[in-house]
Amino acid sequence: xxxxxAFWLPLIILVPLLAAIGAFxxxxxxxxxxxIGTLVTAAVVFGSTGLLWQDKEVxxxxxxxxxxxxxxxxxxxxxxxxxxxxxxxxxxAITSYARGYFLPKNNSSESWHQYNYxxxxxxxxxxxxxxxxxxxxxxxLYVTLELLGFSAVALTALVRKPAVLKAAMRYLLVSLSxxxxxxxxxxxxxxxxxxxxxxxxxxxxxxxPELVAAAALITVGLVMKTALFPFHFWLxxxxxxxxxxxxxxxxxxxxxxxxxxxxxxWLVALHPLADTFIPQLLSGLGMAAIIWGSLQAMRQTQxxxxxxxxxxxxxxxxxxxxxLLLRGRGDDIAPLAGIVIFLSAHALAxxxxxxxxxxxxxxxxxxxxxxxxxxxxKMPLTxxxxxxxxxxxxxxxxxxxxxxxxxxxxxxxxHGYWWLMIVVIGGGLMAAVYIxxxxxxxxxxxxxxxxxxxxxxxxxxxxxxxxAVLAILLVFTGVLVTDMxxxxxxxxxxxxx
Amino acid sequence: MLESTQLYAIAGxxxxxxxxxxxxxxxxxxxxxxxxxxxxxxxxxxxxxxGYRGLDELPDPVPHALVITxxxxxxxxxxxxxxxxxxxxxxxxxxxxTPDVEEDDGS
Numbered sequence: 001x002x003x004x005x006a007f008w009l010p011l012i013i014l015v016p017l018l019a020a021i022g023a024f025x026x027x028x029x030x031x032x033x034x035x036i037g038t039l040v041t042a043a044v045v046f047g048s049t050g051l052l053w054q055d056k057e058v059x060x061x062x063x064x065x066x067x068x069x070x071x072x073x074x075x076x077x078x079x080x081x082x083x084x085x086x087x088x089x090x091x092x093a094i095t096s097y098a099r100g101y102f103l104p105k106n107n108s109s110e111s112w113h114q115y116n117y118x119x120x121x122x123x124x125x126x127x128x129x130x131x132x133x134x135x136x137x138x139x140x141l142y143v144t145l146e147l148l149g150f151s152a153v154a155l156t157a158l159v160r161k162p163a164v165l166k167a168a169m170r171y172l173l174v175s176l177s178x179x180x181x182x183x184x185x186x187x188x189x190x191x192x193x194x195x196x197x198x199x200x201x202x203x204x205x206x207x208x209p210e211l212v213a214a215a216a217l218i219t220v221g222l223v224m225k226t227a228l229f230p231f232h233f234w235l236x237x238x239x240x241x242x243x244x245x246x247x248x249x250x251x252x253x254x255x256x257x258x259x260x261x262x263x264x265x266w267l268v269a270l271h272p273l274a275d276t277f278i279p280q281l282l283s284g285l286g287m288a289a290i291i292w293g294s295l296q297a298m299r300q301t302q303x304x305x306x307x308x309x310x311x312x313x314x315x316x317x318x319x320x321x322x323x324l325l326l327r328g329r330g331d332d333i334a335p336l337a338g339i340v341i342f343l344s345a346h347a348l349a350x351x352x353x354x355x356x357x358x359x360x361x362x363x364x365x366x367x368x369x370x371x372x373x374x375x376x377x378k379m380p381l382t383x384x385x386x387x388x389x390x391x392x393x394x395x396x397x398x399x400x401x402x403x404x405x406x407x408x409x410x411x412x413x414x415h416g417y418w419w420l421m422i423v424v425i426g427g428g429l430m431a432a433v434y435i436x437x438x439x440x441x442x443x444x445x446x447x448x449x450x451x452x453x454x455x456x457x458x459x460x461x462x463x464x465x466x467x468a469v470l471a472i473l474l475v476f477t478g479v480l481v482t483d484m485x486x487x488x489x490x491x492x493x494x495x496x497x
Numbered sequence: 498m499l500e501s502t503q504l505y506a507i508a509g510x511x512x513x514x515x516x517x518x519x520x521x522x523x524x525x526x527x528x529x530x531x532x533x534x535x536x537x538x539x540x541x542x543x544x545x546x547x548g549y550r551g552l553d554e555l556p557d558p559v560p561h562a563l564v565i566t567x568x569x570x571x572x573x574x575x576x577x578x579x580x581x582x583x584x585x586x587x588x589x590x591x592x593x594x595t596p597d598v599e600e601d602d603g604s
Contacts, residue, residue, distance in 0.1 A: 139563050146570045150577055157581060162588045169526065169581050169594060176533050176574055177520055183567065184513060184540045190560065191506075191547045 005051040008044055009061040009074045012084065013131045015041045020123030027116040031099060034119040038095040041126065045088040052081050058488030060136075073197070075136035077488030079340065082481065083133045083260055086344050089470065090252050090351050091126055093463035097355050098122065098245040100460035101362065114158050114243065121158075125151035125249065132257050137196045138186045138269075141261050142179060149175035149225070152254045156242045167237035174234045178224035178258075185217030189269070202268035207276075215270045219278060222265075225258035228282070228319060229289035232312045236296075239308040244358020247304060251311045252351035256343055259318055263339070266326060274326035282319045287423045289316030294430035298437070302367045303357050306434055307350070310393060313427060314346045320423070321408055324415050333489060337482045338407030341474060344481075345392050345400030348471035352389035355464035356382045362460070363453045369437065373444040378453045381461045383442050388468035390435035395428050400474025407478070505546035512539030526582040526592040530575060537571045 019037025023030040052059060059076040067073060076084075102118050104111035128147035135141045153175065157168040186196065192210040193201055205211055227235040235255075239247050266279070273279075293313025300306040318339055325335040359382040364371050376383050395401035405424055412420040512535055519532030541564045548560040586592040 139566070143566060143570060146574065150573060153577065153581070157584070160584060160588065162585070165581060165585045165588060166594055169578075169585060172574075172578055172581060173520060173529055173533065176578070177517060177536065180513070180533070180536045180540055184510075184543065187540060187544045187547065187560075190544075196559075 003051065005048055005055060005059040005076065006061045008048045008051065009059060009076055009134060010063070011044045012041070012048065012134065013074075013127055015044055016123045016127040016130065020120045020127060023123060024120035030116050030119040034095055034123060035099075037123050038091055041130075042088040042092050045084050045130075048076070049081055049085055052076060052078070052487060053484070056487055072140055073136045074134040075199075075488075076134060078484040078486060079260075079264070079336075079489075080133040081487070082340055082344070082484055083256070084130060086347055087126065087129050087133070087253055090248075090347060090467065093351065093355070093467050094122065094245050094249060096459045097248075097358075097463040100457040101243065101245055101358060110160070113160075117158060118155070118243075118245075121151050121155045122245075122249070125155065125254070129253060129257055133260065136198060138189065138198060138201075138265070139196050142183050142186060145179050145182065145225070145258060145261065148254060148257050149179060152250055155246045155249065156238050158246065159241065159243055161241075163237070164241040167234075167241045170234045171238040174224055174231070178221040181217045181221030181224070182261075183221075185214040185219075185221065188214035188217065198264060198268050202271060205269055205272050207272040211270065211273060212276070215273050215278060218265060218270070219262065219282070222258045222262040223282070223285075226255050226262065226315060226318075227312060228285050228315060229292050229312065230285070232289065232293070232315075235312055236305055236308040239311060239354075240302065240304040244304075244354055244361065247308070247358070248351040248354035251308065251354055252347040255311070255315060256347060259315075259343070266322065267336075271326060274323075279323040279326050282322045286316040286319030286322075287420075289313060289319070290423055290427040291430075294427055294434065297434040298430060300434075301369055303360065303369055303372065303438065304354070304367055306369070306438065307353050307357055310353075310431065310434060311346075311350060313431070314350070314393065317342055317346075317405070317408070317424070317427070320420055321411060324411055324417065327415075328411075332411075333482055333485055334407055335411045336485055336489075337478065338404050338411060340485060341400060341407065341478065341481055342404035345404055345471050345474050348467045348474070349389040349392040349399075349401065352385050352464040352468035352471065353393065355460075355467070356386040356389070359456055359460055359464065360386075363456065365454075369441050372438070372441040375442050375453070379456065379461075381465050382456070385464035385468045386442070387439060388472060389464070390431075390439065392468070392471040392474075394431045394435055398475040399472045400477075401471070403475045403478055502546050502549045505549075506543045509539045509542030509544075509546065512536070512542060514539075524593045526578075526585065526594065530578045530582065533578065534571065534575060537567070537574075541567055 016037055019033045023033035061074040063072045098118055102115040104115050128144050128151055132144035132148060135144055153168050153172040156171060157165055188210055190196055193204050195201055224231045239250050290313050293309050297306050297309035297313060300309060321335045321339055328335060360372055361367055363379060392399040392401040395405045409421055409424055516532045516536030516539060520529050523529060544560045544564050548557040550556055582592050
């Protein structure tokens with residue numbers, strides 16, 4: 001039973017969910033619940049990774065014994081396993097970091113409010129993400145998408161300042177209209193094909209006007225939630241104003257949740273539309289996002305705004321290869337591997353960047369770039385974390401970002417999409433400019449006002465460094481990721497006789 | 498002549514559009530939240546209409562089950578949105594999203 005992976009699937013969702021409920025009901029012990037919940041969830045995820053690696057086949061769990069098409073199936077394949085693993089690794093770092101960040105230093109009710117509400121909301125968010133990655137049908141994905149959005153908005157609104165609350169409200173409205181569009185698209189699919197299971201849809205869908213309408217609604221809805229240019233307007237204020245651990249979660253994982261759905265839906269259910277203009281349009285918007293986001297990042301004067309605009313730019317890379325991914329489906333896993341490695345490298349590096357930005361803010365109490373002058377000597381580990389994360393964001397070798405871009409460029413050149421090379425290299429150069437701007441401030445000599453730097457607890461200084469190092473180590477995982485993705489690769493799932 | 502299913506479905510899509518329009522155009526948060534609810538109702542109406550299989554047959558139960566779930570989600574969304582709007586009203590004195598977020602920091 002323990003060696004059977006289907007036994008573990010519900011636990012991946014239940015453990016963080018139960019811990020969240022416990023943390024909510026017993027605020028005095030909220031951290032204890034979060035601590036245990038984090039460790040157990042991570043252990044379950046690591047354990048099932050091992051089992052999946054051993055079995056090499058897709059695991060399914062029919063909830064309550066009702067299988068598809070009537071019941072809800074949890075599906076675990078290579079792609080969802082990698083996403084779960086990424087979430088667990090970042091989750092460990094976030095729990096450690098947030099303990100130091102939120103621990104109330106005085107008895108103000110505001111700081112206790114943040115401390116007590118962070119833990120249940122963070123665990124809810126984790127449960128929602130895990131449920132999202134394990135869902136195999138479109139309606140379940142809608143519900144998990146909403147759960148994810150709600151906990152993300154509530155986490156943003158932990159800081160009760162006018163600017164933050166407004167950013168959270170904008171985020172909520174965009175998120176809700178995005179998921180309602182997605183739901184309307186799902187309704188069209190149900191009207192056309194009478195099923196909500198992605199794999200079943202993939203077997204029956206054909207290029208009809210209904211499918212195009214559904215695809216348009218689903219894509220626009222998810223793209224709004226993924227903050228692809230020009231729907232990125234809500235992201236920088238929300239991500240930059242939230243508390244540092246929350247910013248890291250939003251940028252590293254939450255936007256990836258809706259991207260994951262987009263990827264999965266297009267790979268299987270909407271695949272008959274692979275040759276229409278929609279994937280091309282997504283790729284074009286991706287290019288625009290890289291250019292616009294990088295330009296904006298270069299002219300920011302506040303550290304967290306800069307990191308948030310960098311997210312807008314980096315999200316663009318995820319969409320560049322979508323047309324090639326769909327066209328080459330079936331005979332080549334390289335584009336998918338490139339996208340997934342890029343996604344992981346960005347998640348790790350961006351979490352590290354936001355957490356180290358949080359450390360710098362924690363130490364000096366200000367967000368302006370110029371207030372960071374000369375912090376190197378006071379906070380060497382944080383500086384190292386930001387620098388190493390920067391290497392992966394710029395995609396210098398050797399780093400996860402580098403190997404991902406390398407894979408992407410190979411695919412692009414193979415198909416004769418040479419202009420992608422200009423965008424990818426240009427984006428890297430612009431990333432170098434905005435990362436170096438931060439670094440140059442950190443390395444400047446202090447102008448004699450840095451005696452009041454607060455010392456950092458260990459649980460805050462190490463997580464960003466660890467995440468940044470992992471982003472670098474991803475350079476060695478190309479083969480592992482490919483082998484994992486082959487397990488139940490989405491196009492193998494649907495092959496019905 | 499339109500079948501009644503189509504009529505309901507088209508009305509649902511019109512509601513969705515009206516809600517989206519209200520969500521984008523009106524500055525007051527309460528109107529935006531109402532607009533969001535109307536969008537949701539439109540989607541549910543389309544969904545319920547799809548379940549119709551003729552007068553003599555029982556309707557398809559799947560859309561109905563899903564709409565009930567959807568309504569629960571919509572109630573949660575409205576609750577969260579109202580709580581946020583109330584907080585914004587308390588902190589800023591107005592339940593509107595002023596165009597520039599950075600400008601009024603610390604007011």
